[in-house]
Amino acid sequence: MVWSIQAITLPIFFASGLALLLALEQVVRKKPNTANLLFSSIFVCCAIILWGAGAVANSLPPKMPLTIYLFFTAICCVGPLYYFYFTLLLHPEKRFSPRSLIHFIPAIGAFCAETGFQLLPLEFKTAWLSEMFIQPPKHALMILVVIGAVHAAAYISYLLKMDLGLVWNVKEVKNELRGMLVIDVLAILCVVALYIGFTFKILWLFHYGGLLLTVLTVSVFLGYNRYPGFLQLLQEEFEKKRYEKSSLTHVDVSAINESLHKLIAEEKVYTDCELNLAGLADMLALTPHQLSEFLNERVQTDFRSFINSFRVEEAKKLLVQEPDKNVLTICYDVGFGSKSTFNNVFKKETGQTPTQYRESALSPQTA
Template sequence: MLTHIGIEITFFGFGLCLLRAFESILSSKKIISMPVLFYVFNSFILLGTGLVALGLPLEYPSSIFLFPSSLLIIGPLNLFYYHYLLYPGQPVLYRTHLHLVPFFLCLFVEIFFQVQPFAFKHELLTAFFNGRDGHFLIVPFAFISLHVLVYMLIILKVFLLDTGFKKNQREFHFIGSIALVVFLIVAMLFFGFVFDIPGLFIGGSVLNVCVHIYIYLGLRIVPQFFNSLKMEIRKKRYEKSMLSGIDTAAIHEGLDNLMREDKLFLDCEISLSSVARRLSLTPHQLSEFLNEHKGSGFHDCINRYRIEEAQKLLMEHREASVTSICYRVGFNSKSSFNTAFKKITGKTPTEFRQR
C-alpha cells in the first residue's frame, strides 16, 4: 500500500517538474534555457524511477529511454544551474563539453539498445532485474550513482570556495541539508534497486520529490535567499580579487584602444596571454576583469569586436562575399563566424546585409 502511494507521489513529482519547466519557458520566453533543462531532466528521472518501480521496462523497454542518460546529466546540470542562479548573465566558466561526455556516451548506448529487437531487450532487462547484484549492468548503474554523488561534492566545494560560509549560517544549512538528502536519495535508490527492496527504492524517489518541493517553497518563503548569497559571494570575491589596487577604468580604456585602434582582434591567433601582456596584466587578471566588468569570457569579448567590424564591412562593401569578410575580421571558419554573428545580432550575415 505504502509503495503504491510512493509511486503516486513520484508521478506527482514528475508532473511538478514539467510544470516548473513550462513556467521557466513562459518567464524566460526561451524553450531551451538552464532552468528548463534542469527541470525537464529531473522529470525524466522521476518518471523513470516510477516506471522501474512498476516493473514496466520488462514489458516496454522503451519506457526507460533517457532515464540512465538523465541520471548522468543531472550532476552537471545541478552545477550549471547553481552558476546560473548566482551569476545570471555570466558565461559558465567550467569546461561544459567535458562534463557532458558521459551523458552523450550513455545516450548513444541507449539509442543503440532501443533499436535492437524486442526479444533481445526483454531478455537483457529480465536477466538484469532478476539477478541485479550479479549482473554486469550493475557496474554502469554503480558508476551513474557515484557520478551524481561526485557532482554534489563538487557543488559543495564550489559553494564553500565562493562564500567561505561558517557552519552556523542559514545559507550553509540550506545547501548542506540538500546535499545530505541527495546522498541519502542516491543510497536509497541504489541499494533499494540492487537488493530488490521496493520500499527503500520508492522511498528514495519520494525523498527526491520532497527536495523539489522544499526548494520550491523555500525560495518563495525566503525570496531574498539568493540575493544575500550573491552579496556574500561578491564580498568574498572582492577580498581575494587579483584586481585589487589595479585601475580597472584604465584597463577598460586600454583594451578598447587595442581593439578599436590597433584592431588586434583581426589576428586569428590572438590569445588571452598576448592581450594581457599588452595591458601589463597577467592572464588571470585579464580573465577576471572580463568576467567581472564585461560579463563575458575572452573569446566572446573578441568575437563582439569582430562582429562589430563585420557589420560595417557587410554594409560598406556589398560586393565582398560573406566568406571573405569572415576571414578578414579574424575568424578561421565560416561556420564559427555565422554562429557568433547570429548569437550577437540575432541574424545571419546574409540576413543582416539584406535588411
C-alpha cells in the same frame, strides 16, 4: 503486498509531475534567460528520474520497457546541468565554450545506448529487462547504473563543497545556504539508496531513495516559493564579496582600458616578442596581479590569448597587404618567437595556416 508497493510509490509519481510543472514554469516566463532554461532542464531530468524510479519500484520496465526510457540519460545530465546553473548564478558574465560539452559525454553515451535498446524487438527487451530484475548485479545494464550513480554523486559532492565555502563567506543568507547543504547531502543519500536498493534487491531501500527524492523535489518547490529572491540575493552578495577582495577596487578601470587601447592600437606593443605580463603591467603602472584580474574579469581572457589575438590580426593584414614578404618575416614582425607557435596560434584563430590564409585571400585578386 502488491497494493502496498503501488501505494508507497504514488508520491514518487506525484513528484515527477510536480517536477515537470516546475520545468514548465521556468520556460513560460515572458523572457526566460539561460539560467531559467538550465533550471527547467534540471527539473525535466528530475521528472524523468522520479518516473523511472516509480516504474522500477513497481517492476514496470519488464512489462513496458518504454517506462524506463531516458532514465540513465537524465541521471547523467542532472549533475552537469546543476553545475552549469550554479556556475552561471555566481558568475553571470561567464560564457561556456564548446569544450564544456565534455561534461555531457556520459549522458550522450547513455542516450545512444537507451535509444538503441528501445529500437530492438519488444520480445528481446522484455526478456532482457526481466533478467535484470532477477539478478541485477550480474546484468550488463549495471554498467549504466554504476556510471550514472558515480557520475551524479561526484557532481553533487563537488557542489556540496562549493556550498560549504559559501556558508562560511556569505553571512547574509547563511540559513538559506544551510538548507541547500541539507538538500545536497540528501541528494547524495538518495543516489546511494537507489543504487544499493536496486543492485542488491533491497526493495525498502529503493523505495526510501525514491521517497527521499520526492521530499527533495517538494522541498525545492516550497523553498523556491518561500524565498523567491534568494538566488538573486546570493548572486549580489557573492559579487559584493568578490569586489571587496578585488585588487582593482581603488584603480580607475576606465583609465586602464584607455591606456591599454593606446598601447595596443597606437604603439603596437604586442609586436615585441619579449613582451610579458609583468612588462605590460609596468607600462600601465599596475602590478601583474592587477593586470591579470583586469583581463580575466573585464576582457574575459588571459594575457597570452589577449596579446596573440592582436598579433594574428596584424599578421592577417600583412599577409594580404604585403604578398612579397615571406611568412617567417611576418611571424617575427608581429611578435611571435617561432614559426611553429605562429602557425599553431594562427590556425587556432582562423582555421587556416598563414600560407593557406594568404592563398585564399589573394586568389580572387589573382583571378
